[in-house]
Amino acid sequence: MSQDKLQMMRDAGPSVLPSLLLCDFGDLKGELDRLRDAGTQVLHLDVMDGHFVPNLTYGMPIVEGLRRHTDLPLDVHLMISDPLHYARPMAEAGASSLTFHVEAVQDAEQVAGEIRELGVGVGVALNPETPLSDLDACLPLVDLVLVMSVDAGFGGQAFNPVALEKLATLRESHPHLLLEIDGGINSETIGPARAAGCDLFVVGSAIFKQHDYSAAISALEAAIEGANV
Ligand SMILES: O=C(CO)[C@H](O)[C@H](O)COP(=O)(O)O
Numbered sequence: 276m277s278q279d280k281l282q283m284m285r286d287a288g289p290s291v292l293p294s295l296l297l298c299d300f301g302d303l304k305g306e307l308d309r310l311r312d313a314g315t316q317v318l319h320l321d322v323m324d325g326h327f328v329p330n331l332t333y334g335m336p337i338v339e340g341l342r343r344h345t346d347l348p349l350d351v352h353l354m355i356s357d358p359l360h361y362a363r364p365m366a367e368a369g370a371s372s373l374t375f376h377v378e379a380v381q382d383a384e385q386v387a388g389e390i391r392e393l394g395v396g397v398g399v400a401l402n403p404e405t406p407l408s409d410l411d412a413c414l415p416l417v418d419l420v421l422v423m424s425v426d427a428g429f430g431g432q433a434f435n436p437v438a439l440e441k442l443a444t445l446r447e448s449h450p451h452l453l454l455e456i457d458g459g460i461n462s463e464t465i466g467p468a469r470a471a472g473c474d475l476f477v478v479g480s481a482i483f484k485q486h487d488y489s490a491a492i493s494a495l496e497a498a499i500e501g502a503n504v
Pocket residue numbers: 294296319321352425426427428429430431432457458459460477478479480481
């Protein structure tokens with residue numbers, strides 16, 4: 276099933292992925308309904324352990340609860356020190372793709388290989404200061420690369436344009452890899468990210484700090500459409 280969901284992420288084309296980090300957790304079902312009505316095709320879930328990053332969010336019960344209320348692909352961003360410890364429970368909870376941070380692991384090739392065996396999409400993420408060369412060993416084993424445009428850990432940070440260079444380099448060398456960007460994406464930064472070859476655009480503040488999610492997502496999609504690709 277998760278491989279189907281990964282295909283749904285590919286088939287969606289350039290897409291805005293709302294990050295539930297900044298949503299109203301007191302009304303998750305309402306938030307899902309509003310996002311679905313706004314045309315959301317993939318959800319981005321930020322899992323933080325208070326160790327790899329200095330922030331703590333949520334784990335399997337929330338992923339499982341979301342899965343019971345939506346068929347949308349769940350793109351899970353693991354900002355945790357020991358991704359393999361939680362990979363299987365996350366897959367069983369309903370994750371469609373699991374993206375680990377290359378900075379968190381000793382052997383990224385092994386981690387990517389073990390996640391792949393779970394039947395979910397495999398992603399690797401890197402923070403702004405991490406060089407692309409750190410991905411060399413695991414790139415042949417992943418479906419997507421998540422290029423961070425802020426330091427992982429918090430929503431609402433300013434966009435770091437170093438991500439654009441990384442996206443352009445990856446797009447050139449790996450035309451079929453799914454490329455995702457996360458952090459400080461809004462209607463001004465999303466166009467340059469699309470022009471650099473990005474497919475999936477994670478957005479927190481620029482959706483959840485607006486009253487009208489449909490209007491916010493439409494503005495972001497218009498900026499993607501208008502990008503100089
Ligand atoms: O991974 C993340 C933070 O580490 C979030 O996905 C990201 O910060 C989204 O929020 P914003 O659009 O406000 O930057």
